Amino acid sequence: MTYCVGLKLDKGLVFMSDTRTNAGVDNVSTFKKMHTWEVPGDRVITLLTAGNLATTQAVISMLDERSKAPEDRNPSVLEAPSMFRIAAIVGEVLKEVIQANANVGQKGDSSFSATMIIGGQIKGMDPRIFLVYPEGNFIEATDDTPFFQIGETKYGKPILVRAYDPGMGFEEAVKLLLVSFDSTVKSNLSVALPFDVQTYETGTLAAGRHVRITENNPHYKAISDNWSDALREAFVSLPDFRFGD
Amino acid sequence: MTYCVGLKLDKGLVFMSDTRTNAGVDNVSTFKKMHTWEVPGDRVITLLTAGNLATTQAVISMLDERSKAPEDRNPSVLEAPSMFRIAAIVGEVLKEVIQANANVGQKGDSSFSATMIIGGQIKGMDPRIFLVYPEGNFIEATDDTPFFQIGETKYGKPILVRAYDPGMGFEEAVKLLLVSFDSTVKSNLSVALPFDVQTYETGTLAAGRHVRITENNPHYKAISDNWSDALREAFVSLPDFRFGD
Numbered sequence: 001m002t003y004c005v006g007l008k009l010d011k012g013l014v015f016m017s018d019t020r021t022n023a024g025v026d027n028v029s030t031f032k033k034m035h036t037w038e039v040p041g042d043r044v045i046t047l048l049t050a051g052n053l054a055t056t057q058a059v060i061s062m063l064d065e066r067s068k069a070p071e072d073r074n075p076s077v078l079e080a081p082s083m084f085r086i087a088a089i090v091g092e093v094l095k096e097v098i099q100a101n102a103n104v105g106q107k108g109d110s111s112f113s114a115t116m117i118i119g120g121q122i123k124g125m126d127p128r129i130f131l132v133y134p135e136g137n138f139i140e141a142t143d144d145t146p147f148f149q150i151g152e153t154k155y156g157k158p159i160l161v162r163a164y165d166p167g168m169g170f171e172e173a174v175k176l177l178l179v180s181f182d183s184t185v186k187s188n189l190s191v192a193l194p195f196d197v198q199t200y201e202t203g204t205l206a207a208g209r210h211v212r213i214t215e216n217n218p219h220y221k222a223i224s225d226n227w228s229d230a231l232r233e234a235f236v237s238l239p240d241f242r243f244g245d
Numbered sequence: 246m247t248y249c250v251g252l253k254l255d256k257g258l259v260f261m262s263d264t265r266t267n268a269g270v271d272n273v274s275t276f277k278k279m280h281t282w283e284v285p286g287d288r289v290i291t292l293l294t295a296g297n298l299a300t301t302q303a304v305i306s307m308l309d310e311r312s313k314a315p316e317d318r319n320p321s322v323l324e325a326p327s328m329f330r331i332a333a334i335v336g337e338v339l340k341e342v343i344q345a346n347a348n349v350g351q352k353g354d355s356s357f358s359a360t361m362i363i364g365g366q367i368k369g370m371d372p373r374i375f376l377v378y379p380e381g382n383f384i385e386a387t388d389d390t391p392f393f394q395i396g397e398t399k400y401g402k403p404i405l406v407r408a409y410d411p412g413m414g415f416e417e418a419v420k421l422l423l424v425s426f427d428s429t430v431k432s433n434l435s436v437a438l439p440f441d442v443q444t445y446e447t448g449t450l451a452a453g454r455h456v457r458i459t460e461n462n463p464h465y466k467a468i469s470d471n472w473s474d475a476l477r478e479a480f481v482s483l484p485d486f487r488f489g490d
Contacts, residue, residue: 154399158428162473163480175486183403209488222484228407230482234475235408239467241420243454 001190002151004033004048005177006117006129008141010166012201012208013119013127015046016177018151018185020192021053034196035060037077038207043122045077045086046198050151051114051134058097059114063090083122087130087138090118095136115150120200127202155187156180170199170209175223178213182224193220246435247396248426249278249293251362251374253386254418255411257446257453258364258372260291261422263396263430265437266298279441280305282322283452288367290322290331291443295395296359296379303342304359308335328367332375332383335363340381360395365445372447400432401425415444415454420468423458427469438465 004017017033031053037045047063049056065073080086094114101112119129119141129141131148141148146166149157160180168176174197184191193215199208213220249262262278276298282290292308294301310318325331339359346357364374364386374386376393386393391411394402405425413421419442429436438460444453458465 154432155403157432158400158403159476159480161431162476171486171488174488175483176480178486179480179483186406187399187402211488219484219486223486226483227479230479231404231407231476233482234472234479235404235421235424237475237478238420238424238471239464241416241423241464241468243416243419243456 001188002033002050003153003156003181003184003188003191004050004117004150005147005156005160005180006046006048006119006131006141007147007164007173007177008119008127008129008166009146009168009170009173011168011170012199012204013046013121013129014170014173014177014200015048015117015119015196015198016174016181017048017196018181018191019194019196020190022190025189028192030192030194032196034198036198036207036210037075037120039078040206041123042205043078043120044200044205044207045083045118045120046200047090048117048150049114050116052112055094055097055101055112055114056116059090059093059116062093062097081122082125083118083120083128083130084140086120087118087132087140090116090130091132091136091138094132094134098134117148117150121202121205123205127200152184152188152191156184159183170201174199174211175219178220178223179227182220182227195220246433247278247295248398248401248429248433248436249295249362249395250392250401250405250422250425251291251293251364251376251386252392252409252418252422253364253372253374253411254391254413254415256413256415257444257449258291258366258374259415259418259422259445260293260362260364260441260443261419261426262293262441263426263436264439264441265435267435270434273437275437275439277441279443281443281452281455282320282365284323285451286368287450288323288365289445289450289452290328290363290365291445292335293362293395294359295361297357300339300342300346300357300359301361304335304338304361307338307342326367327370328363328365328373328375329385331365332363332377332385335361335375336377336381336383339377339379343379362393362395366447366450368450372445397429397433397436401429404428415446419444419456420464423465423468424472427465427472440465
């Protein structure tokens with residue numbers, strides 16, 4: 001499986017993805033599921049992918065136009081006039097790749113489906129985040145629902161819903177995402193470290209910090225080690241339940 | 246969907262179930278998913294059910310032998326020599342009911358499947374809890390895995406894993422389950438109040454407390470209202486994340 005989150009803050013955007021891919025539990029690999037395109041001063045776009053690895057890699061290659069010589073490449077994500085149009089392009093490519101595999105050749109046990117989060121900013125417009133479905137359509141994050149999750153979304157959702165605040169700084173948002181990812185990693189073997197983090201500060205039109213967080217990251221270790229105790233203390237601090245009154 | 250948990254404590258057993266059943270989101274009802282058989286001084290057995298309502302109700306009716314006149318009923322769960330044998334009986338009945346519906350008549354969109362938790366104590370033996378699969382086989386809770394969840398298990402699992410302690414009292418265990426159920430109710434519309442709670446104290450061979458917890462239960466309200474704040478405080482208490490060191 002996979003776990004990826006794209007989050008909208010007042011200050012900008014934060015993206016986090018895990019790196020585990022698996023075919024069953026006996027065939028496990030590490031692949032980056034985050035891809036960033038940048039034209040400094042004009043646009044920064046980050047894509048998170050969940051689903052069939054052949055599908056997601058094909059989508060990124062097609063968006064990159066890697067079938068052409070480097071000098072002939074003219075990726076439309078770098079030229080599209082708006083984030084809405086970019087989400088539509090990603091959706092079209094994704095739908096095409098899935099359909100190309102779905103109806104021909106041998107039938108596999110697993111599906112060719114994939115889901116993606118795409119977000120970023122283009123000069124003169126606001127930053128936006130979209131969730132793109134395998135059918136090619138998409139929805140946009142709003143103030144009511146300021147983040148999207150894809151992959152194994154359930155374990156990490158309660159803390160996101162409760163502790164997210166649009167006024168958070170980038171480091172606080174990464175801390176929140178680390179708690180959400182840590183809960184997921186502890187419950188689902190198909191989500192695993194290292195994690196990729198990408199931030200984008202509104203208006204800079206340049207990629208923000210990119211960090212790869214490994215098991216040895218001292219901040220991650222401190223957060224992970226302390227979260228169990230903090231949760232237990234939170235539980236103890238709650239009012240008691242009593243039968244019969 | 247459904248959410249049910251059966252929990253083993255040093256002091257005994259605790260069971261909790263929600264009451265929402267749904268066929269789509271536009272056909273929602275309230276049904277009890279907890280059933281207790283008691284022969285004071287000899288045995289107490291509690292069954293929790295998740296899955297197709299026609300299947301789970303049929304299983305309970307068959308276990309109860311409701312097709313016979315009351316004076317002729319001789320439910321085997323009240324006579325079986327061990328909890329292991331009772332789990333096997335539940336499994337056999339469950340498998341039969343599913344198979345009887347699965348291969349005849351009109352095909353429905355939804356499956357006839359169901360999963361059950363059965364636990365209790367028979368005189369002279371230890372209390373035991375089993376998880377019974379739709380295939381009719383089953384597994385038993387051990388010290389390593391002292392609880393079973395069925396239905397929508399993911400949202401409520403992280404707090405159970407982290408705050409469960411076998412030395413807990415019944416009221417503390419119910420408080421823990423309320424937090425776990427509250428997280429689930431807040432994330433999945435197909436799990437809802439009221440909740441049924443049943444406790445069993447080891448060695449008593451008599452049913453313990455049964456409580457139905459509604460939205461107006463003051464303890465539930467206090468726990469639910471305070472959990473968001475407690476979680477946020479737990480999050481704030483964690484060490485900070487910093488980029489670049």
